[in-house]
Amino acid sequence: xxxxxSPVSPQAxxxxxxxxxxxxxxxxxxxxxxxxxxxxxxIPAELQGTLYRNGPGRLERGGQWVHHPFDGDGMITALxxxxxxxxxxxxxxxxxxxxxEEKAGRFTYRGVFGTQKPGGPLANAFxxxxxxxxxxxxxxxxxxxxxxxxxxxxxxxxxxSLETRGVTLLDGVLKPGEAFSAHPRFDPGHHGQERMVTFGxxxxxRSTVRLLEFAVKxxxxxxxxxxxxxxxxxxxxxGFAFLHDFAITPNWAVFLQNAIAFNPLPYLLGRKGxxxxxxxKPGGQAQFWLIPRDSGAFAGQEPRIIPAPEGFVFHHLxxxxxxxxxxxxxxxxxxxPSIGPDTDFRSIDFDLIPEGLLERCTxxxxxxxLRTERLSERCCEFAMVNPSREGLASRYGWMAVAERETGxxxxxxxxxxDLVSGERRVWSAAPRGFVSEPVMVPRPAAAGAPxxxxxxxxxxxxxxxxARCASDLVILDAASMAEVAVLELPLAIxxxxxxxxxxx
Ligand code: CO
Numbered sequence: 319x320x321x322x323x324s325p326v327s328p329q330a331x332x333x334x335x336x337x338x339x340x341x342x343x344x345x346x347x348x349x350x351x352x353x354x355x356x357x358x359x360x361i362p363a364e365l366q367g368t369l370y371r372n373g374p375g376r377l378e379r380g381g382q383w384v385h386h387p388f389d390g391d392g393m394i395t396a397l398x399x400x401x402x403x404x405x406x407x408x409x410x411x412x413x414x415x416x417x418x419e420e421k422a423g424r425f426t427y428r429g430v431f432g433t434q435k436p437g438g439p440l441a442n443a444f445x446x447x448x449x450x451x452x453x454x455x456x457x458x459x460x461x462x463x464x465x466x467x468x469x470x471x472x473x474x475x476x477x478x479s480l481e482t483r484g485v486t487l488l489d490g491v492l493k494p495g496e497a498f499s500a501h502p503r504f505d506p507g508h509h510g511q512e513r514m515v516t517f518g519x520x521x522x523x524r525s526t527v528r529l530l531e532f533a534v535k536x537x538x539x540x541x542x543x544x545x546x547x548x549x550x551x552x553x554x555x556x557g558f559a560f561l562h563d564f565a566i567t568p569n570w571a572v573f574l575q576n577a578i579a580f581n582p583l584p585y586l587l588g589r590k591g592x593x594x595x596x597x598x599k600p601g602g603q604a605q606f607w608l609i610p611r612d613s614g615a616f617a618g619q620e621p622r623i624i625p626a627p628e629g630f631v632f633h634h635l636x637x638x639x640x641x642x643x644x645x646x647x648x649x650x651x652x653x654x655p656s657i658g659p660d661t662d663f664r665s666i667d668f669d670l671i672p673e674g675l676l677e678r679c680t681x682x683x684x685x686x687x688l689r690t691e692r693l694s695e696r697c698c699e700f701a702m703v704n705p706s707r708e709g710l711a712s713r714y715g716w717m718a719v720a721e722r723e724t725g726x727x728x729x730x731x732x733x734x735x736d737l738v739s740g741e742r743r744v745w746s747a748a749p750r751g752f753v754s755e756p757v758m759v760p761r762p763a764a765a766g767a768p769x770x771x772x773x774x775x776x777x778x779x780x781x782x783x784x785a786r787c788a789s790d791l792v793i794l795d796a797a798s799m800a801e802v803a804v805l806e807l808p809l810a811i812x813x814x815x816x817x818x819x820x821x822x
Pocket of ligand 1: 501562563632633816
């Protein structure tokens, strides 16, 4: 039997680099409740609520570009779905840094990802003020919208007008400037009550993880108000920690401590941003840190520390418990994608950076051993499960993927993966469209009817349309990944980070 030879190196995807690069830009307008019609298809009437997106909206000042888009000031986009219609609003978060730099017309802060103030190293050395740019995620907690940036406090916004109320310490839960993750996980009710579970890391030679659980809904019978802190614990671990995301199960908060080292000298001397001083630690051992949740069966016990596979992880898809095992699915990179001091982010060579690949780690909690399995060879990022399956066995994942089957490229398609059978369904925006994080919105359960299937609902995604040089909102059927509607937005939203859907 002869087998056709596979290509030696996969061809780069069929996209125009100028189309891709056009998605990095400044936003110059703030819109309020602009009605947007579907250009194709029909907006589902059952879809009721608001899709909030966060991401960098300002990438240049006074002719100087940020060194990396992650240094761009946070801008919130809200897309409100009501009775088959959509209204669009967007607002910059009025952070201290944004206000100062708007006034100055130039960068007056250094960015964590390498943006320097004008004037070279001398002008930047020993300026260790953090510019809290609030650009990473946006979630609803109680009567506030929280714009999150992991190295410092959240900013509270009005959920309707998107006006900035200011930095919030969450009713005194946080100390001023305390790190507060941009990756909360929403426990759909593992112990009968919905919770927002999140964390903050204080790092150094030892690292302390503060795990926090907040009520998501008012519970007058229990005297609990939405947004109230329900439990917390702090645990210290040996070594420097870089923790962007985590996962939850009913009993555990699951962290993957990457084998990363931090050399602050170039940062102190004004040559590099703090995040550019992170590098893979040769010979380092990644670890899982399993912290018992206070609501679970192991409350009050010490954390479990278990050796983890090589590679680097920003984001997890989901975790769950199966008898004495913990199953965690994550997006693994072969190495930490370092942010060089000199490269222009718009001219990066995708072939030189490792792609994200979905892998499942099954941790035997009795023996502390694990096995790993690659679930897909296709470059992916921004993966999620049905929010009602967060922390529980889930069959489906939705994620942004590259157009070609292997190799690294910009994210141009959305994929639904059946985690059991491996079956996948793909919707593609190629060649001229570039996707962002897909948000899966379950179909609301009808009163008295059985719960809808796990993949019953929609996938919402803001897509950069290179042909229009503006953004589209794409609505897909979550089960089939067929296009339900496309809305051509009257706004050009630069590539964003995370967001969430808040049902009406
Ligand atoms: Co993230």
